[in-house]
Amino acid sequence: MEERFPELLLEEKPKEKEFKLPPLPNAEKYSTIVTRYAPNPDFVLHFGQARAIYLSHDYARMYNGVFILRFEDTDPRIKKPRIEFYDAIRYDLIWLGCRWDREYIQSRRLEIYYEVARKLIEIGGAYVCTCNSDTFRNFIRASKPCLCRDLTIEDHLERFDKMLEGGYREGEAVLRIKTDLSHPNPSVRDWVALRIIDTKLYRHPIVGDRYDVWPTYNFAAGIDDHLMEVTHIIRGKEFIVGVEKQLYMYRWLDWEYPECIHYGKWMMIGSGTMSKSRMLKDIQLGLYRSWDDPRLPTLAALRRRGIQPEAIHRMILELGVKMSEARFSWENLYAHNRRIVDPIARRFFYVEDPIKLKIRSIPLEEVTAKIPFHPNREDIGYRETRIEVKGGEIEMYISRRDRGILASGGVVRLIGLFNIKPTSLSDDTVEAVWHSRTYEEAAKLKARLIHWVSVDGIVPIRVVMPDSSESIGYGEKLCRMIAIGEVVQFERFGFVRFDSKQPDGAMVFYYTHD
């Protein structure tokens, strides 16, 4: 792991804990607390999943226990796993700061599930059903056993072998767990444990077409949680009905079910979605560039935009483990992130949509701007820019947005430099004359402050905005010292993360938030 993602190891730092987790139920019953996070590698991780991850991980650490990562990749047909997502998920987990102690991949454990299935048949707890789903549904609605249910154990073992040998095609046979046929929830009645998926058609990324009989979620997860000695399951409440189903299996096997904590899911606020399948589909439709498109709530996208994992962590701890649904608001995440990033982000000048500013009558040979990297932290130093004055004139760029400030005709201060008075302005050029030097003078006149970039030594910059549009402009020369991955603040613009350098030298940033 260290070799694969070395850059992440460097970033790991101690975290301050603001919120503490309530104790785990019945923690004292177990000598070692074991939790797990069990994703399907059919997509990258997103914000909503961070909840189960942090909670499971934090509890394991809190009790000096074990945190398991388990890939639940048992549906090569509808929620098809993809090989690149196994690593993407591992990467996301490390980024979040959640190291796992053990890892399993369910598609490599099918023989184990078959064994348990056989045992269940032998003890009369499961049977192979060859009804088509309509027929079965009619029986089950009436709380009646289907024609298969009461065949002999030998018959079912025979059918089971036939299943494993490929004697049935998709949909022709399933293994069902015997439950109470009059259970109030019809979806619980004799639920499906094993079904057939033709992997000639739907190849599995890990085991190819070696197996055609696949466990359902409740079967595989139920078995694994027991075998892996998981003591506490923390997951979304959409799985709550599954507990009742699994309980039937646990009773047949005389196993004890782990403690469960279910929480409500995150809903996206406004447009957007937290649904993996929806995001995947929208990417295929070309609505988004990729799974790290800034509009998406994936961890990959948040990371690229400069959101710190600790901001996500705090948001989750703040929310706790309630059953109620929570609405995800970007604003809220930004507030958390800003608190983390603001005290450490260096400040730079970036002029969006530049227009030219020509200043005349400067009574100096040269001027130097010395501006701290951070307004409240002189300890991290200053950025100094020396500008030569030629014939009393200087040219620089300012943002088109500030054109309006100049247009009013009053005195304006160029931050860290001197004060000017505009004399004329056209569409993309503003002319001004020297007014005075000091900040005090500007303050006295209540002059507006604007930032600027000297014409020599500009750095072309593109900023990818949260809506995936792009802001284009020039950065000051010193922007070249920003490291890849670093989050800085472009003053009067917002926080951004340096993403990459273009072949032509342009720097690409991702907008984080104001």
Place this chain on the structure above:
RNA sequence: GCUCCGGUCGUAUAGCCUGGUAAGUAUCCUGGCCUUUCGAGCCAGGGGUCGCGGGUUCAAAUCCCGCCCGGAGCACCA
């Protein structure tokens, strides 16, 4: 068919289990501060009859009953 959750400042939420005398936080809006960001930060202020009706109680956002509205989930997906 079955299950779960919610309705508290414009917005998102805490508090409700263990009733009690500023209904907290973030965002938002307004004003101020900052030897220099009126797009960050800091400070102050603004803003809520806690969905509706009834009951219990000296006292209810908090407990009980009823009603209305909204959201989420399960069924050979995970």
